[in-house]
Amino acid sequence: MEKLPWLVHGFSARSGGTSRVYGGNALNLGFTQHDSRAAVERNRELFLRKLSAKTGKKLWPIVTLRQVHSDLIHCVSGVPETTLTGDGLVTDTPQLLLAVQTADCLPVLLVDKKRKAVGVFHAGWRGTVKRIVEKGVGEMRRWFGSEPRNILAAIGPGVHNCCYEVGEEVRDHFETQFAYAEHLFHETKETNQIHEKYPLLFLTARAPGHSELPKKIWLDLVEANRRQLLAAGVAARNISASPLCTSCRNDLLFSYRKEQGVTGRLLGVAGIRT
Numbered sequence: 001m002e003k004l005p006w007l008v009h010g011f012s013a014r015s016g017g018t019s020r021v022y023g024g025n026a027l028n029l030g031f032t033q034h035d036s037r038a039a040v041e042r043n044r045e046l047f048l049r050k051l052s053a054k055t056g057k058k059l060w061p062i063v064t065l066r067q068v069h070s071d072l073i074h075c076v077s078g079v080p081e082t083t084l085t086g087d088g089l090v091t092d093t094p095q096l097l098l099a100v101q102t103a104d105c106l107p108v109l110l111v112d113k114k115r116k117a118v119g120v121f122h123a124g125w126r127g128t129v130k131r132i133v134e135k136g137v138g139e140m141r142r143w144f145g146s147e148p149r150n151i152l153a154a155i156g157p158g159v160h161n162c163c164y165e166v167g168e169e170v171r172d173h174f175e176t177q178f179a180y181a182e183h184l185f186h187e188t189k190e191t192n193q194i195h196e197k198y199p200l201l202f203l204t205a206r207a208p209g210h211s212e213l214p215k216k217i218w219l220d221l222v223e224a225n226r227r228q229l230l231a232a233g234v235a236a237r238n239i240s241a242s243p244l245c246t247s248c249r250n251d252l253l254f255s256y257r258k259e260q261g262v263t264g265r266l267l268g269v270a271g272i273r274t
Contacts, residue, residue, distance in 0.1 A: 002152055002238075006116055008053050008060075008097065008271040009109055011156040011242065014253050014264070016050075017043040022254070022264045030101045030265025053097050053271055060097045060271060063089060067101060067122050071130035075143045087127050088136050090119040092144050097271040103256040104246050106158035106221055107268025108133050110140060112151055117144040118270040123158075125166065128224050129173045137232035148233025155241040156268045159257060161186065161220035163247035171217055174224070184224050187215045 017027030019039045027043050028035050044062060053060045061079045065086050072086030077093045089098040090110075098120040100107050105124035110133070112118070121127070121136050133153075140146035174181040222241050229239050246255040246266075254263045 002113065004111070004113055006273045007111060007118070008051055008269070008273060009111070009118070009154070010051050010269055011107060011154075012047055012267045012269075014251070014266075017046060019043060019264060022259075022262075026264055028254070028264030029099075029267040030103075032264060034262060035264065047267065048097065051097075051269070053269075055095055060095050062097045062099050062267075062269070063091075064099050064101065065089065065122070069122075069124050069126035071127060071132045071135055073119075073121070073132070073136055073139045075139065087122040088119060088132055088139070089121075090117065090136070090139050090143060092117040092272065094272040094274050097269050099267045099269045101265040101267060102156070102158060102246075103254040103263050103265050104159040104164075106225055107156040107266070108136070108225060109154045109156070109268060109270045110136055110151055111153075111270065112140055112144060112146040114150040115140075115144045115146050116272055117146060118272060120268055120270050123221070123225050125170055125173075125219060125221060128221060128228070129177055131177070131228055133225050134228040134232045137229070137234060149235060151234050151238065153229050153234050153239045155222055155225055155239070157242045157244040157246055157249075157253050157266070158221060159247050159255065160222060160245035161218050163245055163257070164219045164221060165216050166219045168217065170219060174219075178224075178227070180227060184220050184227075186218050186220075188218070190214055190216060 019026040019028040019035050021034045048059045066083050067087050070087050073088030074084045075090050100120045100122040108121040110119040119136050246253040247258045250258045
C-alpha cells in the first residue's frame with residue numbers, strides 16, 4: 001500500500017508475543033478461550049508500540065467487533081460503550097485503531113488517501129458472498145464522500161485457493177450472486193493409492209466403467225474480494241494482496257483450519273495519525 005504520513009496500518013504475524021498456549025512466544029491478539037486476558041492485553045500493547053500507534057506515550061484505543069460473518073459495517077468516531085456486532089468498521093477520526101480479527105478469513109483494509117478515512121473488514125466466504133468489501137467502498141462514499149479512484153486497498157494474509165476446500169453449497173451461493181463465480185473455483189480429484197494401484201477392484205457396470213473418486217472444490221477468496229473491489233470502482237493498481245496463505249505458512253501465521261480451531265488470532269488494523 002502507498003506510504004502516507006498520516007496512515008497507520010498493518011497485519012500481525014504469529015511470533016513476537018507473550019502467549020504460551022499456541023507454542024513459542026505467540027502474538028495472539030484475540031481474546032480466545034485458551035489464552036489469558038493478561039497475555040492478550042500485553043500482546044496488543046506490544047503490537048501497538050511496534051506500529052507506533054500512539055500519541056506521545058499514550059497508546060491509541062483499539063476498536064474491534066463481535067464478528068458474525070455478516071455484511072454489517074459501523075462508522076465510529078470513538079470507542080463504543082458496548083462491543084459492536086458486525087464485520088466492518090470505518091472512520092475519519094484520528095488516533096483510533098480499527099481492527100478485525102482473523103485466522104484464515106481475509107482482513108481487508110481500505111484507505112481514502114484524499115479524505116483521510118480508513119476502513120477494515122473481515123471477509124470469510126459468507127461475508128464475501130454478502131459483498132462486504134464492495135459495500136465497504138459504498139459506506140466510505142456515504143460517510144466521507146470517498147471516490148473509489150482515491151481508495152487504496154490491501155488484502156491481508158488468509159487461506160488461499162491452494163488450501164481452501166469448500167463444499168458444493170458454497171459454490172452454489174457464489175453462483176447465485178456473481179456472474180464470474182466459475183472463475184473463483186477449481187476442482188481436483190481425490191487421490192487414493194489403493195484405487196490407483198488396484199483399479200479392477202473399483203470396476204462397476206456404470207459407463208465409463210470405473211467408479212469416480214469424489215472431487216474436491218477449492219475457493220479463491222482473494223480473487224473474489226479483488227473482483228468486488230474492482231466492481232466498486234477501485235483501480236487494479238491500487239489493490240495489493242499478501243502472497244501468504246495462513247494454512248501453508250502456519251509457522252508464521254495462525255490458521256483455524258490447520259490447527260483445528262485451537263489457535264490464536266491475527267489483527268488487520270488501520271488508523272489515522274492526524
